Amino acid sequence: MMTLWSYIKTFDLLDVLRLILDVSLVAFFIYKLIMLIKGTRAVQLIKGLVVLVIAAFLAKALNLATIGWVLSQLQLIILVALPVVFQPELRRALERLGRGKLFSGSITFLGVEDMSRLINEIIRAVQVLAKTKTGALIVIEREIGLNDYIETGIKVDGFLSSELLVNIFSPNTPFHDGASIIRGDRLVAAACFLPLTDIPYLSKQLGTRHRAALGITEISDAVAIVVSEETGTISVADEGRLTRYLDEKNLKEMLENLLLPKNNSNHSFWHWRS
Numbered sequence: 001m002m003t004l005w006s007y008i009k010t011f012d013l014l015d016v017l018r019l020i021l022d023v024s025l026v027a028f029f030i031y032k033l034i035m036l037i038k039g040t041r042a043v044q045l046i047k048g049l050v051v052l053v054i055a056a057f058l059a060k061a062l063n064l065a066t067i068g069w070v071l072s073q074l075q076l077i078i079l080v081a082l083p084v085v086f087q088p089e090l091r092r093a094l095e096r097l098g099r100g101k102l103f104s105g106s107i108t109f110l111g112v113e114d115m116s117r118l119i120n121e122i123i124r125a126v127q128v129l130a131k132t133k134t135g136a137l138i139v140i141e142r143e144i145g146l147n148d149y150i151e152t153g154i155k156v157d158g159f160l161s162s163e164l165l166v167n168i169f170s171p172n173t174p175f176h177d178g179a180s181i182i183r184g185d186r187l188v189a190a191a192c193f194l195p196l197t198d199i200p201y202l203s204k205q206l207g208t209r210h211r212a213a214l215g216i217t218e219i220s221d222a223v224a225i226v227v228s229e230e231t232g233t234i235s236v237a238d239e240g241r242l243t244r245y246l247d248e249k250n251l252k253e254m255l256e257n258l259l260l261p262k263n264n265s266n267h268s269f270w271h272w273r274s
Helices: 002-009 013-037 041-061 065-085 087-099 112-131 162-168 208-219 248-259
Strands: 136-140 154-159 179-183 186-192 223-227 234-238 241-243
Touching: 041 065, 112 136, 112 162, 112 223, 112 248, 136 208, 154 162, 162 186, 208 223, 208 234, 208 241, 223 248, 234 248
Parallel strands: 136 179
Antiparallel strands: 136 223, 154 186, 179 186, 223 234, 234 241
């Protein structure tokens, strides 16, 4: 302790302030980096890297030669693969830096009351679209950000209402085709392109909208609502599963079950698997 105190006394006030500024800036940029990848698949990838680092440490500590050799051979592969694996996050960070928006958030969370209002507005719009057999694909962003797909569409950034959704999907408009993506209580973009599922055994009754709904929910935690243009059937996709033939009551219960906090909704559902 005396040695440490003697070392600290050698610092003058300017050195202390410089040290505080240095540590604060590093901590701030680490925090913004975490917020940038929060809610994306990059989080799971980082967890995997942490597991590999821990495994390498244990292999060295326990003198496990074979495992240590295998992990050491993986190091070069991982270093080469990291830029490829994290390409979407790196691109997003550089784009935000260029736009001066590096420190802006991307995901908006709603309280129970606001989320209930959002669900009711969506249900009213979906009922109108189903009655008129107007095809629609609505995607609700949750924790995993959908910026890559939002950028493929037309920016709207409008406060969500049933009237807005119905008008968005009116036939013969620029917004009709593609998906509309909701973030928080706003419709951020329309006519967005989504990845299609590669499940080979889908029913022939399911068109591009259903395949896109399954595709986006396979790679994210989003919830997708589909209205069939041919039949007016309402479907909901979640975690790569599709539930079809929903009426107003079942649709509301399912959205509340998926979007509201778990302690506010304990409904159970059977899923029709494609």
